[in-house]
Amino acid sequence: MHAGLSFGSGPAQTRGAVSLRRWHVDDAAILISGCGDPEVARWMPRMPHPYAKADAARFMNISEAGWTEGTLATFAVVGDGEVVGSVSFSVVDPNVPEVHGAYWALAEQRGKGFITTAVLMVVDWALSELQVARYELRTDPANTASCAVARKAGFEEEGLIRCAYRRRDGELGDLISWSRTIK
Numbered sequence: 001m002h003a004g005l006s007f008g009s010g011p012a013q014t015r016g017a018v019s020l021r022r023w024h025v026d027d028a029a030i031l032i033s034g035c036g037d038p039e040v041a042r043w044m045p046r047m048p049h050p051y052a053k054a055d056a057a058r059f060m061n062i063s064e065a066g067w068t069e070g071t072l073a074t075f076a077v078v079g080d081g082e083v084v085g086s087v088s089f090s091v092v093d094p095n096v097p098e099v100h101g102a103y104w105a106l107a108e109q110r111g112k113g114f115i116t117t118a119v120l121m122v123v124d125w126a127l128s129e130l131q132v133a134r135y136e137l138r139t140d141p142a143n144t145a146s147c148a149v150a151r152k153a154g155f156e157e158e159g160l161i162r163c164a165y166r167r168r169d170g171e172l173g174d175l176i177s178w179s180r181t182i183k
């Protein structure tokens with residue numbers, strides 16, 4: 001059954017110095033470097049760690065299937081001509097429809113505003129062209145950079161979801177819920 005959204009040709013591809021494209025099989029080295037980063041491992045505990053070539057291959061399969069099924073949209077973010085990170089969302093409730101977003105940046109490309117611009121591009125597309133009603137982000141309150149991206153991308157802070165995830169050390173952590181909605 002096709003329970004997802006119709007992504008069509010995807011979002012607008014360029015805004016200033018930032019463009020979005022689908023991931024390619026030959027991006028494996030970038031994925032290994034980006035997803036294997038210690039800050040990504042810290043704040044995204046479901047990311048495989050260490051991150052190996054097989055994880056990149058599995059990600060490519062998952063992202064291809066997710067695009068076809070309309071359940072996962074994941075983009076390589078290109079800033080000033082180089083891949084600088086990733087912005088993605090997955091459909092958690094196709095009836096609303098509601099999506100949850102995620103992002104990471106290569107360590108040497110952080111703090112340049114690329115991810116905030118890419119999040120704006122993807123959220124604008126989801127809310128205006130896919131009729132997504134609710135785009136949610138969840139950030140650990142201690143993840144200052146991620147909270148800053150959410151705030152700068154126009155997300156409203158909704159509150160704290162308690163015991164919302166398990167950290168890599170096994171401890172339960174709280175998450176701030178942020179949303180942008182169509183009304």
Ligand SMILES: CC(C)(COP(=O)(O)OP(=O)(O)OC[C@H]1O[C@@H](n2cnc3c(N)ncnc32)[C@H](O)[C@@H]1OP(=O)(O)O)[C@@H](O)C(=O)NCCC(=O)NCCS
Pocket residue numbers: 039040043044102103104105106109110111112113114115116117138139140143144145146148149152
């Ligand atoms: C979260 C992450 C993607 C942000 O990437 P980025 O390239 O720094 O994002 P941007 O440059 O678009 O915006 C970051 C903003 O946060 C601010 N910021 C970054 N680190 C900060 C810190 N420690 N304290 C305060 N502000 C901070 C930056 O100054 C910038 O705001 P500004 O443009 O007003 O100066 C990056 O830090 C990352 O990959 N972290 C690890 C993975 C992760 O946490 N993903 C999110 C899981 S919820």
